[in-house]
Amino acid sequence: MSRMKKSCRGFAWIAVTIAVVSFRIVSIADEVAFVSAVERFARHDQIDQVEAGRLLITELSCTKCHRSDDAMLVSKGGPSLRNSGRRLNPSWVRDYVADPSRVHPGTTMPDVLGELTSQQRETVAGNIAAFLANQQQDFPDIKATGAVPVPFEFWNRGNVEAGRTLYHSVGCVACHEPAADFEVTGSARSAVDLMIDQLDAAELEDLGLSAAARPVPSVPHSNLAAKYTVRGLTFFLLDPDRDRPGGRMPNLKLTAVEAADLASYLMNRQAVESDSVNNQDASGDAEAGRKAFERFGCIACHQVDGLPNDLAASDTPILTELRRETFAGCLQEEYSKGPAYLLDDFQRGAIVSALASIATQTPVATADKLQHRLMQLNCYACHVRDELGGVGRRRKDYFHSVGEIDLGDEGRLPPPLTGAGRKIKPAWFAKILAGNNADIRPHMTIRMPKFHADQVADLPIWIAGVDGRRKLPYTVAVDSKPPSNEVIEAGRELMDIGCIQCHSFDGFSMPGVVGVELSGVAGRVNRDWFTAFLHDPSSLKSRTRMPNFFADGKTQNTELLGGDPDRQIAAMWAYLQGVPKHSLPQKIQQARSQTYELVPDDRPILLRTFMDIAGTHAIAVGNPQGVHYAFDAEQVRLADGWRGKFLDAQGTWFIRFAPPANPLGTESIEFPAGNVFVEIDSKADANSCDFTATAAQHRFGGYRVDPDGVPTFLYRVGSIAIEEEIVALKDGSLQRTWRFQPDPDSSHRIAFSPLAGRTVKQIGGNRFVSDKGLTVQIDRLPAGAATITAEQDQTSDDQQRVVYLIDITSATKLEVNYSW
Known part of the structure; x- marks a missing residue:
C-alpha cells in the first residue's frame, strides 16, 4: 500500500476522537487516519467514493481552513483544551504534538510541525505542552441526588472489575475492541450467524453475506493511562460533550460512580508503553508555546483561553477553489509547507472525487444527508439500516438481555433503523437522541447514548421525510370523534390475550416479563405503522419474536367488536393512548390487588x-x-x-x-x-x-x-x-x-x-x-x-x-x- 503524508495549511488539533478504549491497535489500512465508515464500508464498495470523501473532509476538519457554506461539510474539529492542564499529562501532549501518528496510530490529528527539524520539533512540542499545562479551567461540580450518590472524590474510588464489566456490557465494544482476556458467555446465535460459520468466501459473496461475515474494524485509541489524569478521564466519560463539543464519542449516561469505575479499568488495563510515550516531565516555555499554538494553526480547531478559536485564512483557498483533477496542493505526496495527515491513495482519491462533486453544486438528497450524518456519528456500529451496518458478528456475544433471558436478538441488540422514520414520531425520536427519559428497553444491558444537540437536530425530520415515502400495507383513517368507553374497554381486554405476556404497562407487568414498555406507545409510534405491525409483524421486522395475533386477517377473539381485526386493533390503540389513565389490564390488576401468591x-x-x-x-x-x-x-x-x-x-x-x-x-x-x-x-x-x-x-x-x-x-x-x-x-x-x-x-x-x-x-x-x-x-x-x-x-x-x-x-x- 502506498503511504504518504498529506498536508493542509492550518489543520491542527491536539487530541482527537477520545472514546473508550481499544486494547490493541487493529491494523486498518496500514494505520492511516481512521474514519469508521470509510474503513468499514467505503473500502468494500458499500458506499461510493464521493460519500467516503465527504466523510474524510468532515472528519479531518478540512473546512476549518478551506471554508465552505455547505452545512453537510461542517468539520468535526478538535476538543476544547481549556482544561487540558488538569485533564492531560503534559509529557503525553508533548510527545503527541511532536509525532501524532507514532503516539496514536490511526489518529486524525495532523503533524503540525512538518517544516521543522527534529531538534526544533522537540522544542516547539515541549513549549506547546507547557502552554497547555497552564489551561486550568475547573472541573464541574457533580451534584448527588437521593437515587444517584456522588461519593467524595469519586474519581479516586473507581472499581476496576466493575469498570471491566461496564466496558463489555453497556455498548463500548460496539465501536472499540473488546479486551482479549475478557471471557464472555454468548447468547443463542441467530440462524444467519450459524449459517455464515459454514460458508466459504465465494458462497458468502453469492448469498450477499460478505458484509455480515466481515470483521468490524475497531476505533483505535492511544494509551489512555499515559494521556489522561484519572480525574480527567473520569470527567470526560461522564460528559464527553464538555471537552469535545464536535466529537463523535456519545454520552453513555454514566453515573459518577460508573464513570470512575470505567476510568479505573481503562487506566489499569493500559500500561504506559515506553516505546510510544516518554514519561519524563514535560518542560518548556509557555509563552513561546502560546505563540506556536497560534502560528501552527492549532487555533483553527481548538478552544483555549487567551486565543481566538479561529484561523485567519485569507491566504487559504475556499473548498470549492481547490484543484480536483490531481493530487495537487495539500494532497501532494511530498508537500511539506504545512500540517500533514497520514493518508493512502484510496483516501486521497476519495477526497478528490468529493471535491469534484462539491464543485458542481448539485443539491444533495435528504436520504444522502441522513446516511452521511449516521456515518459521521457511527450509528451503524449498533444499528442496521437498509442492510447496512449493525453490531459486528463477533461482537454480538457482548450484548445481553438483563438476567440472560433468551429473547432472541431483538431482546439484546439495538433495534434496526430500517423504516424507523415511518415508525417513530419525530418528537419521540428527538427525545431518544437527547436522552430525555426515553429508555423503553430496560431489559437490555446496552444503553442508548445521547448526543450533542447540534449533531442530531436534523435527524428526526430527515428520517421521517425519507421513510415517510415508504408505503405500508395498511392505512388508518383519522378518527372523527374520541373512542367510546366500550372501545377502550375492548382494547384493555385484548391486552390480556397476548400483550401482557411480554410487555409492561406503566412499569407493571406479569411475573418474569421483560419487554418493551407499552405505556406511551401512542406518543412514540405512528398509528398506521402500529396497525400494519399488528396485522403482520414479520413484514416490518425481520425475524421478530412478536407473534401474529391476526394471521391471515383473522382474530383470535371472535366475540369482541364483531371479531373485526381492524376494529380490535383500533381499540388497542385507543386503550394504549390513555395508559396509565385507563385501568391496567385485568390480569395485571388481579395480580396486584387480589393475591401475591x-x-x-x-x-x-x-x-x-x-x-x-x-x-x-x-x-x-x-x-x-x-x-x-x-x-x-x-x-x-x-x-x-x-x-x-x-x-x-x-x-x-x-x-x-x-x-x-x-x-x-x-x-x-x-x-x-x-x-x-x-x-x-x-x-x-x-x-x-x-x-x-x-x-x-x-x-x-x-x-x-x-x-x-x-x-x-x-x-x-x-x-x-x-x-x-x-x-x-x-x-x-x-x-x-x-x-x-x-x-x-x-x-x-x-x-x-x-x-x-x-x-x-x-x-x-x-x-x-x-x-x-x-x-x-x-x-x-x-x-x-x-x-x-x-x-x-x-x-x-x-x-x-x-x-x-x-x-x-x-x-x-x-x-x-x-x-x-
Whole structure:
C-alpha cells in the first residue's frame, strides 16, 4: 500500500476522537487516519467514493481552513483544551504534538510541525505542552441526588472489575475492541450467524453475506493511562460533550460512580508503553508555546483561553477553489509547507472525487444527508439500516438481555433503523437522541447514548421525510370523534390475550416479563405503522419474536367488536393512548390487588428475585407437581427445594426495598454449597478437587424455556458447555438432567459431585444419602465408580462428598434424581 503524508495549511488539533478504549491497535489500512465508515464500508464498495470523501473532509476538519457554506461539510474539529492542564499529562501532549501518528496510530490529528527539524520539533512540542499545562479551567461540580450518590472524590474510588464489566456490557465494544482476556458467555446465535460459520468466501459473496461475515474494524485509541489524569478521564466519560463539543464519542449516561469505575479499568488495563510515550516531565516555555499554538494553526480547531478559536485564512483557498483533477496542493505526496495527515491513495482519491462533486453544486438528497450524518456519528456500529451496518458478528456475544433471558436478538441488540422514520414520531425520536427519559428497553444491558444537540437536530425530520415515502400495507383513517368507553374497554381486554405476556404497562407487568414498555406507545409510534405491525409483524421486522395475533386477517377473539381485526386493533390503540389513565389490564390488576401468591396451576412459573439461600441472582421455579426450587445464577448451583406452596411475589413486584422472598411451602431442603462440576486435568484425583463456587469459575449463560414452560439453564464449566434441565416429578422429587457439549476435537475430564454433607452414606449402587436426608440416585454411571471424600476443615457443613471422575469426549447426558 502506498503511504504518504498529506498536508493542509492550518489543520491542527491536539487530541482527537477520545472514546473508550481499544486494547490493541487493529491494523486498518496500514494505520492511516481512521474514519469508521470509510474503513468499514467505503473500502468494500458499500458506499461510493464521493460519500467516503465527504466523510474524510468532515472528519479531518478540512473546512476549518478551506471554508465552505455547505452545512453537510461542517468539520468535526478538535476538543476544547481549556482544561487540558488538569485533564492531560503534559509529557503525553508533548510527545503527541511532536509525532501524532507514532503516539496514536490511526489518529486524525495532523503533524503540525512538518517544516521543522527534529531538534526544533522537540522544542516547539515541549513549549506547546507547557502552554497547555497552564489551561486550568475547573472541573464541574457533580451534584448527588437521593437515587444517584456522588461519593467524595469519586474519581479516586473507581472499581476496576466493575469498570471491566461496564466496558463489555453497556455498548463500548460496539465501536472499540473488546479486551482479549475478557471471557464472555454468548447468547443463542441467530440462524444467519450459524449459517455464515459454514460458508466459504465465494458462497458468502453469492448469498450477499460478505458484509455480515466481515470483521468490524475497531476505533483505535492511544494509551489512555499515559494521556489522561484519572480525574480527567473520569470527567470526560461522564460528559464527553464538555471537552469535545464536535466529537463523535456519545454520552453513555454514566453515573459518577460508573464513570470512575470505567476510568479505573481503562487506566489499569493500559500500561504506559515506553516505546510510544516518554514519561519524563514535560518542560518548556509557555509563552513561546502560546505563540506556536497560534502560528501552527492549532487555533483553527481548538478552544483555549487567551486565543481566538479561529484561523485567519485569507491566504487559504475556499473548498470549492481547490484543484480536483490531481493530487495537487495539500494532497501532494511530498508537500511539506504545512500540517500533514497520514493518508493512502484510496483516501486521497476519495477526497478528490468529493471535491469534484462539491464543485458542481448539485443539491444533495435528504436520504444522502441522513446516511452521511449516521456515518459521521457511527450509528451503524449498533444499528442496521437498509442492510447496512449493525453490531459486528463477533461482537454480538457482548450484548445481553438483563438476567440472560433468551429473547432472541431483538431482546439484546439495538433495534434496526430500517423504516424507523415511518415508525417513530419525530418528537419521540428527538427525545431518544437527547436522552430525555426515553429508555423503553430496560431489559437490555446496552444503553442508548445521547448526543450533542447540534449533531442530531436534523435527524428526526430527515428520517421521517425519507421513510415517510415508504408505503405500508395498511392505512388508518383519522378518527372523527374520541373512542367510546366500550372501545377502550375492548382494547384493555385484548391486552390480556397476548400483550401482557411480554410487555409492561406503566412499569407493571406479569411475573418474569421483560419487554418493551407499552405505556406511551401512542406518543412514540405512528398509528398506521402500529396497525400494519399488528396485522403482520414479520413484514416490518425481520425475524421478530412478536407473534401474529391476526394471521391471515383473522382474530383470535371472535366475540369482541364483531371479531373485526381492524376494529380490535383500533381499540388497542385507543386503550394504549390513555395508559396509565385507563385501568391496567385485568390480569395485571388481579395480580396486584387480589393475591401475591404465585400458584403454578398448569405450567411452571419462573421468578427472578432475591432469596436468603439462592442470593441476589435467584431464579425461583414453581411447578404444578407441588415441588419447587431456587437456582442461584451467580454461583451457578441448585440452592434449595421445597414442597407445598410456591412464593409470595408482592415484595419482588411492588416493594422497592423488600426483604428476600422466602418459600411459602414446607418440607424444604438446602442443597450442598458449591458447584456440582469442576473441570480437572488428567492427573487429578477425587480428593484434590475443589468444588467451591470461586474455584470452579462457572459462567452462567441464561436459560431458555420449552413449550411446556420448563426452563433449561445454560452455563459453562471451563471449556465445556452444559445444559441443565430440572423437572419436578409427581412423587415429589426433582430430576436433574445435564447435557455436556465439549469443545470439538478434544477430550476433557470433569469431577462430578452430586451430594455433600457432614456425613454421606452409600445405600446401594449409585444411591447416596446425606445427614440432612437428601437422597440422590445417579443414572448412566457405573456402580462403584464413586469416591466419598473427606474434608479436612472440620467447620465445613460439607465434610464428606460423593465424587465421580468422568471423561467427556463427546456429547454426553447425565441424570440424577433428588428426593428428601
